[in-house]
Structure formats: structure tokens, C-alpha cells
Amino acid sequence: MPTLTKLYSMEEASQHNTTDDCWVVIDGKVYDVSSYLDEHPGGDDVFLRTTGKDATDEFEDAGHSKSARELMEKFCIGELDELPPAIPELEIVSKKQGLPQKVLNFTKQYWVIPVGVVGVSAILGFLYLKKK
Known part of the structure; x- marks a missing residue:
């Protein structure tokens, strides 16, 4: 045995x-x-x-x-015991469901800041070049 x-x-x-x-x-x-x-x-x-x-x-x-x-x-x-630890299961989101609502809210809220920075930079650059 x-x-x-x-x-x-x-x-x-x-x-x-x-x-x-x-x-x-x-x-x-x-x-x-x-x-x-x-x-x-x-x-x-x-x-x-x-x-x-x-x-x-x-x-x-x-x-x-x-x-x-x-x-x-x-x-x-x-x-x-040399087996690697178990990998936790991931939640799979189908293409039909789209992004979870939390991700959509996050992206809608924070696009304004980068666009605003780029817009202000463009205006200041235009004014600077106009004075020269």
C-alpha cells in the first residue's frame, strides 16, 4: 500500500x-x-x-x-505544495451589456478636465502668438 x-x-x-x-x-x-x-x-x-x-x-x-x-x-x-494559488474568477461582461454603469458615470464626469486644459492652452497660445 x-x-x-x-x-x-x-x-x-x-x-x-x-x-x-x-x-x-x-x-x-x-x-x-x-x-x-x-x-x-x-x-x-x-x-x-x-x-x-x-x-x-x-x-x-x-x-x-x-x-x-x-x-x-x-x-x-x-x-x-507547489501548486499556484487559485485565481479568482473574473466577471465577464458581454458586448450586449456594454460597460457597467459605474464606469460610464466615471468617464462622463472626468472628460471635462482634460478638454478644458487643452482648450485654455489653445486660447492662451493663440493670444500669445497674436501679440507677437
Whole structure:
């Protein structure tokens, strides 16, 4: 019978960020390293700096041994759920309905200002050129 793998979000993993409750994400897997913090040769601050983000690069840069990689498997509690968040549905307006009433009101109210600025500028420009 296959083992079911628990999926965690990065947000959920980032909430476990204390010395008593510390999770890290490496290569798409989530590890609860709370019980290992005191034993880690690099200290607990190494783990605490990497909570809330993917720590794969930091793990690889440290050059961990094969035995360290085997040891970390006992701390694996699941995998990172890498599915993007759901996109909210958009309201579709058909061409027959036209623009919503709020948009129509907005466009009717604010066309006067740009037209007024252009009109005043044209009149002032005409008067300026007439004086020369």
C-alpha cells in the first residue's frame, strides 16, 4: 500500500520558525528539524534564517556529506505544495451589456478636465502668438 505524503504550503512551513518548532524546506520537501537544532554543527541560527523560504541553495552551498543527507530523511514530514494559488474568477461582461454603469458615470464626469486644459492652452497660445 503506498504511503500518503502530506503537502504543506510555504506559508504553513514559515509559521514554524522558533527553536522549539522549526521547519525548513529543501528540494521540495518539508523537514521538522526542531529536535536536531542543538545537534546541528552550524548551530540553530542556520535553520532559523531559512524558515519561510526554500533553503535548497543554502543547503547545497554548505557542502553537506552523504551521511548528512541520509540523516535529514528522518526529519522529513512531507512535501511542499507547489501548486499556484487559485485565481479568482473574473466577471465577464458581454458586448450586449456594454460597460457597467459605474464606469460610464466615471468617464462622463472626468472628460471635462482634460478638454478644458487643452482648450485654455489653445486660447492662451493663440493670444500669445497674436501679440507677437
